[in-house]
Amino acid sequence: MSKITLVTGGSRGLGRSTALSIARHGGDVVVTYQSRAEDAEAVVADIRALGRNAVALQLDAGKVSTFAAFTEHLKQVLRDTWQRDTFDGLVNNAGHGDYALISETTEAQFDRLVDVHFKGVFFLTQALLPLLEDGGRIVNLSSGLTRVSAPGWSAYSAVKGAIEVLSVYMAKEFGSRGIAVNTVAPGAIETDFFGGAVRDTPDFNKFFAGMTALGRVGLPDDIGPMIASLLSEDNRWINAQRIEVSGGQGI
Secondary structure, rough: OOEEEEEEEOOOOHOOOOOHHHHHHOOOEEEEOOOOHHHHHHHHHHHHHOOOOOEEEEOOOOOHHHHHHHHHHHHHHHHHHHHOEEEEEEEEEEOOOOOOHHHHOOOOHHHHHHHHHHHHHHHHHHHHHHHHEEEEEEEEOOHHHHHOOOOHHHHHHHHHHHHHHHHHHHHHHHHHHEEEEEEEOOOOOOOOHHHHHHOOOOOHHHHHHHOOOOOOOOOOHHHHHHHHHHOOOHHOOOOEEEEEOOOOEOO
């Protein structure tokens, strides 16, 4: 029986790379997207071309009020597509960036970051936990900016720090079911995150490359394969860890 992993924000960037890497490791994938249905369906097509199965579902990871309906939809999809009532892995990847100095951060900016990156992760995991197979895996995405600082990223980094603490508590509370929970903290990556700032703005790119021992910023495929490997049986004894994948950022 093939393993099924749900990857939130799987239509682009790190989520897309993760979903494709899981398929290359022999797994099936449910990808969620907020608004880019065409991009998500393209990922599904790429996964099917690799000989694996996939489905794309719409989800706003910051709207807790929609999670009960999403869970019911997922239940039906699992039955119809895989003839199963459970899935095996959850990658809480969906997110966005918002750059502002502390003195200039608005309450709306702050609330959206909390809703998507912390509150959403907490309550989506809670909603999906009854469907997660015993012995399953959860990977929560954090950031290299919880360890090194860059002005303007305080609120974003603070909620990612909360995720790192939450992951440890999830590991403790879910351990009786054999569910391992880890945090992956990428460094600066060339994606369309925050409007593609690292990818498309030379000053940003140069700044973060200069912070990194390998002398460049990362690419999505520097991260996705690592997450896929963390979900596999090869890494079954890794639990409650923060794993930074940054090329040596800020050392």
